[in-house]
Amino acid sequence: MFLLACEGRIPRFDAALFADTGWEPKQVYAQLDTARKIGAQAGIPVLTVSNGNIRHDTLNPNARFVTMPLFVKNPDGTRGMARRQCTGDYKIRPLKKAVRELLGYPHPLRVPRGVFVDQAIGISTDEIHRAKDSDVNYTRNIFPLLDLGMSRSDCLAYLRERGLGDVVKSSCLGCPYSGNSRLRFIRDTDPQAWADLIEFDKAIRNGSPRANAEGKPLRGQFFIHRSLRPLDQVDLDATRSRPSAEEDDPDGCSPFSCRSGPAATVPVPQRPTAASRPSRAGT
Numbered sequence: 076m077f078l079l080a081c082e083g084r085i086p087r088f089d090a091a092l093f094a095d096t097g098w099e100p101k102q103v104y105a106q107l108d109t110a111r112k113i114g115a116q117a118g119i120p121v122l123t124v125s126n127g128n129i130r131h132d133t134l135n136p137n138a139r140f141v142t143m144p145l146f147v148k149n150p151d152g153t154r155g156m157a158r159r160q161c162t163g164d165y166k167i168r169p170l171k172k173a174v175r176e177l178l179g180y181p182h183p184l185r186v187p188r189g190v191f192v193d194q195a196i197g198i199s200t201d202e203i204h205r206a207k208d209s210d211v212n213y214t215r216n217i218f219p220l221l222d223l224g225m226s227r228s229d230c231l232a233y234l235r236e237r238g239l240g241d242v243v244k245s246s247c248l249g250c251p252y253s254g255n256s257r258l259r260f261i262r263d264t265d266p267q268a269w270a271d272l273i274e275f276d277k278a279i280r281n282g283s284p285r286a287n288a289e290g291k292p293l294r295g296q297f298f299i300h301r302s303l304r305p306l307d308q309v310d311l312d313a314t315r316s317r318p319s320a321e322e323d324d325p326d327g328c329s330p331f332s333c334r335s336g337p338a339a340t341v342p343v344p345q346r347p348t349a350a351s352r353p354s355r356a357g358t
């Protein structure tokens with residue numbers, strides 16, 4: 076979607092925003108550098124927003140603790156999942172803050188009625204159900220890929236044509252929404268990140284250091300992997316070439332396009348007409 080805007084195939088953006096949790100694969104940061112270069116030539120700045128480093132905050136007993144959707148082995152052996160607060164805290168909140176600043180109405184200024192950005196979200200036709208309305212008046216969600224009728228495979232073909240066929244999905248290294256295929260990719264392409272991930276998985280086993288320090292121990296154990304096994308004991312290759320809940324990435328973390336919640340009221344793929352369009356941002 077960003078490339079389409081840079082090439083003028085969809086209306087250009089005033090800015091593109093990347094919400095950095097500080098714990099992405101190295102390939103994602105390399106992509107970000109490439110995007111900045113392409114954006115600079117097209118006059119579209121790529122801005123990074125952040126609300127801290129999720130790995131550091133999760134392990135630091137003195138930092139705020141925002142729960143990741145870690146798998147929980149309950150005392151009776153059943154599997155649960157911790158409540159996901161991280162997407163809101165590390166992605167949606169800093170993105171909204173940046174949008175208000177781009178509009179010229181940073182918090183606590185009130186954004187006047189009728190002033191808003193078109194916020195372009197890169198959802199393909201395979202996942203049309205993820206298109207959601209914005210929950211604030213100063214942002215209106217638009218979906219350029221749906222307008223163009225582009226599927227996931229269309230997007231991959233387009234990226235390949237531009238020599239960018241190896242684009243890697245953006246997601247925290249330790250995100251529990253990672254399937255075995257993604258975990259193998261981290262293991263096989265970045266041994267340092269893999270070692271770091273194993274260490275993190277061990278460190279969160281008995282709950283958040285902060286909660287423990289506050290005398291609120293976890294009833295059960297945390298795991299990154301849905302099998303409720305320590306990551307270094309999981310046979311990630313067992314599911315290779317076999318689509319399954321463990322192999323593929325389950326529902327992930329896309330700010331503003333979570334699979335739950337009501338669908339957009341704007342009929343898609345028809346593009347909405349703006350009464351006022353002071354700014355456009357791609358996230």
Ligand code: SF4
Binds near residue numbers: 166250252
């Ligand atoms: S990628 Fe995963 S861990 Fe990171 S913010 Fe999103 S849900 Fe949380």
